[in-house]
Amino acid sequence: MKQEFSAGGIVFNDKGQVLLTQHSQNHHWSFPKGLLDHPEQTTEESALREVREEGGVLAEIAGKVGYSKYVYTFNNVKIFKVVTYFLMKYVSGDIKDHDWEVSDIGWYEQEEAMKKLTFNQDKELLKKAVDRWKEI
Numbered sequence: 001m002k003q004e005f006s007a008g009g010i011v012f013n014d015k016g017q018v019l020l021t022q023h024s025q026n027h028h029w030s031f032p033k034g035l036l037d038h039p040e041q042t043t044e045e046s047a048l049r050e051v052r053e054e055g056g057v058l059a060e061i062a063g064k065v066g067y068s069k070y071v072y073t074f075n076n077v078k079i080f081k082v083v084t085y086f087l088m089k090y091v092s093g094d095i096k097d098h099d100w101e102v103s104d105i106g107w108y109e110q111e112e113a114m115k116k117l118t119f120n121q122d123k124e125l126l127k128k129a130v131d132r133w134k135e136i
Helices: 043-055 110-116 120-135
Strands: 002-012 018-023 033-035 057-074 077-093 102-108
Touching: 002 043, 002 057, 002 120, 018 043, 018 110, 033 043, 043 057, 043 077, 043 102, 057 120, 077 120, 102 110, 110 120
Parallel strands: 002 077
Antiparallel strands: 002 018, 002 033, 018 102, 057 077
16 A cells, blocks of 8 residues: 655634635645655645645644544555644735645634534544644
């Protein structure tokens, strides 16, 4: 089975809202994330890059939230994927500046975000992120 590693951010703004993105191809709602495809970058640098590309914003890392692990099939190949998520604080930028991989995007109150997220693992990660955000 092929393996993939990605990194992303659970980004909060000053109002305590969280940034969610809808993927343009499979239409699921999640957090900005992407492959660790630049070998010179650390996991943290890759997460910040993906938040900038998919979310249109600059953010700073406040800590690690956790991992999402799952198996999916692409072109009849099973892929085991691990995504490392970081807790992030919005710094600047406009979510309208996202790339083509995102069909919809927004800042959501925590309860609304919980309803909007497609996958249960993401909902669990959001709960952890909210608890850590309160400590900052």
